Amino acid sequence: MNKKIKLQFPEGFLWGAATSAHQVEGNNRNDWSEWEKINAERLAREAKNYWQPWQQEKFPEMFDPQNYISGRACDHYNRFAEDFDIAKSLGHNAHRFSIEWSRVEPEEGKFNQEAIEHYRQVVLALRERGLEPFVTLWHLPLPLWLAEKGGIRSRDFPKFFERYVIKMAETFGSEVKYWLTVNEPEIYALNSYFRGRWTPQRRGALNFYFAMRAFVKAHRRAYRAIKKIAPLSIVGVVCNLSDFESSAGVINALIKVLSERYWNHYFLRHTRNQLDCIGLNFYFHNRINYGLNKNIKEVVSDIGWDTHPEGIENVLVGLREYDKPIYITESGIADKDDKNRTWFIAETLRAVSRAMARGINVQGYFHWSLLDNFEWDKGFWPRFGLVEVDHKTMERKIRPSAYAYKDIIENGLNC
Numbered sequence: 001m002n003k004k005i006k007l008q009f010p011e012g013f014l015w016g017a018a019t020s021a022h023q024v025e026g027n028n029r030n031d032w033s034e035w036e037k038i039n040a041e042r043l044a045r046e047a048k049n050y051w052q053p054w055q056q057e058k059f060p061e062m063f064d065p066q067n068y069i070s071g072r073a074c075d076h077y078n079r080f081a082e083d084f085d086i087a088k089s090l091g092h093n094a095h096r097f098s099i100e101w102s103r104v105e106p107e108e109g110k111f112n113q114e115a116i117e118h119y120r121q122v123v124l125a126l127r128e129r130g131l132e133p134f135v136t137l138w139h140l141p142l143p144l145w146l147a148e149k150g151g152i153r154s155r156d157f158p159k160f161f162e163r164y165v166i167k168m169a170e171t172f173g174s175e176v177k178y179w180l181t182v183n184e185p186e187i188y189a190l191n192s193y194f195r196g197r198w199t200p201q202r203r204g205a206l207n208f209y210f211a212m213r214a215f216v217k218a219h220r221r222a223y224r225a226i227k228k229i230a231p232l233s234i235v236g237v238v239c240n241l242s243d244f245e246s247s248a249g250v251i252n253a254l255i256k257v258l259s260e261r262y263w264n265h266y267f268l269r270h271t272r273n274q275l276d277c278i279g280l281n282f283y284f285h286n287r288i289n290y291g292l293n294k295n296i297k298e299v300v301s302d303i304g305w306d307t308h309p310e311g312i313e314n315v316l317v318g319l320r321e322y323d324k325p326i327y328i329t330e331s332g333i334a335d336k337d338d339k340n341r342t343w344f345i346a347e348t349l350r351a352v353s354r355a356m357a358r359g360i361n362v363q364g365y366f367h368w369s370l371l372d373n374f375e376w377d378k379g380f381w382p383r384f385g386l387v388e389v390d391h392k393t394m395e396r397k398i399r400p401s402a403y404a405y406k407d408i409i410e411n412g413l414n415c
Contacts, residue, residue, distance in 0.1 A: 006412035007353050014094040014132060014364030015409045017087060017386055018330050020139035020183070021100035023373040024076035030102035031147035032140065032376075033070060035199035040068040043377060052304060058336070059302070059381040067379035074371045075394050077118070081125050082396070086387055087370060090402050091409040094132035096329055096366045097122065098139035098183070105164055108145045116171055123175050134329070134366070135176050136238065137165055137222065139183040140376070151200055152193070153210060158217040165222040166229065173230035180279050180329065181222040184240040185215035185267055198377060216270045223274035238279035238329045239267055241318075243311030247289040255288045264318060272322055279329035280319070281368075282348075285311040302334040303382050309347040316355035316362060325363045328352065332368030334375075334382040341386075341401035349413055367405060371396075 047062040103115040192198040193207035241264045246256035285308030372385035386402035
C-alpha cells in the first residue's frame with residue numbers, strides 16, 4: 001500500500017494573497033476611473049459579441065454598464081483591517097498590495113499627506129497581524145495630470161515616477177522591506193499601446209516598443225532611488241510570463257524561442273542589474289502549432305482562459321539565468337463557483353515545488369486575489385477571490401478553497 005507523502009515548503013516561505021489599489025479600494029479618481037465612465041456603455045454593448053454564450057448566461061451582469069464602473073469596488077480603503085484579519089485567519093504571513101499613485105500625488109508635485117498616512121496605517125495593520133508587506137508602487141492607473149501629459153509615453157514619465165518613488169521610499173523606508181516597482185509592464189503595453197483595448201487606446205508595434213522602453217527606464221531610476229534611501233530594501237519588478245509549449249517542427253521551435261525571448265525576457269534582461277528579486281505573475285500557457293494560442297483547453301476559467309498550472313515550473317526554470325530570489329506575486333483562476341480553485345492552487349504549488357527541487361530559489365507565493373475585485377475592462381463579474389464579495393452589501397464570505405490553501409500552508413501538500 002502506497003503511503004502518501006506530505007510536501008513541506010521551507011521554513012520562512014512567504015504565503016499570502018495579492019490585491020491592487022484600484023481594484024479593491026473604491027472611489028479612486030485617475031485615468032482609469034475616467035476611462036470607465038466613457039467606455040462602460042460600449043463594453044456592455046460589445047459583451048454579446050465578445051463572450052461565449054455560456055459566459056453570457058452565467059454572468060448576465062456583463063450587459064449592465066454599471067458592471068464596468070469601479071465605484072466603491074470592495075470598499076477596501078475603509079475595510080482593510082477587516083480584510084487583513086481574514087488573511088491572518090487563513091494562515092497568511094505576507095500580503096501584496098499597491099499604493100495608488102493618483103491618491104498620493106493628485107496634482108503634479110503636490111503630495112497628499114492624508115493619503116500617505118492612510119497607507120502608513122495599511123502597513124502598520126499588516127505588521128500588527130504578522131503579515132509582511134509587499135508594496136507595489138504602480139499597478140496600472142495613472143494620475144490624471146500625468147495622463148494629460150502623455151502618460152507612459154511622456155518623455156518625462158521616468159522622472160515623474162522617480163519623484164513619486166523617492167517620496168514613498170522616504171516615507172516608508174524603515175517600515176517596508178519589499179518594494180515592487182511596476183506591475184506587468186508587458187501586459188499594460190500590450191493592451192494599452194498595441195491592441196488599443198485599454199486607456200489610452202493606442203495601437204501599433206512602435207507604441208508597444210516605446211512603452212516598454214519607458215518602463216525599463218522608470219524601473220531603473222526607481223531602483224536606484226530606493227536603494228539610495230533604504231539600502232537594505234529588496235527591490236524587484238512584477239512580470240507576467242507565459243509557458244510556451246512547442247509542437248513538433250523547426251518553425252514551431254523557432255516561434256517558441258522568439259516568443260520566450262521577447263515576451264518573457266525583454267524586460268528582465270534590460271533590468272537584470274537593477275533587480276534584487278523577481279515577481280512572477282503566471283496565468284497563461286501558450287501552445288504553439290504554426291501560430292500562438294493553439295491550446296486544448298481541458299479546464300477553462302470563467303473568462304475562458306486555459307488553465308495549465310503545471311506550466312509554472314517551466315517558467316520558473318527559465319528564470320534560472322538571473323540567479324535572483326523569485327516570488328510568485330500572482331497566480332489565480334476566475335472561478336465563481338469555486339469548483340476548480342482548490343485543484344488549481346494545489347497543482348500550481350506542486351509545480352513550484354518541482355522547480356524548487358531543480359534549484360530554483362522561490363521564496364513566496366501570493367494567490368490572486370484575496371478578494372473578488374474589479375477586473376479592469378471586464379468589470380466585476382470575473383471572480384478571482386479566495387474571499388467572495390457581495391459588491392452591493394460588501395459582505396465578505398470565505399470560499400472553501402481558501403481553507404484548502406490554509407491547510408497547505410499549515411500542513412503541507414500531498415504528493
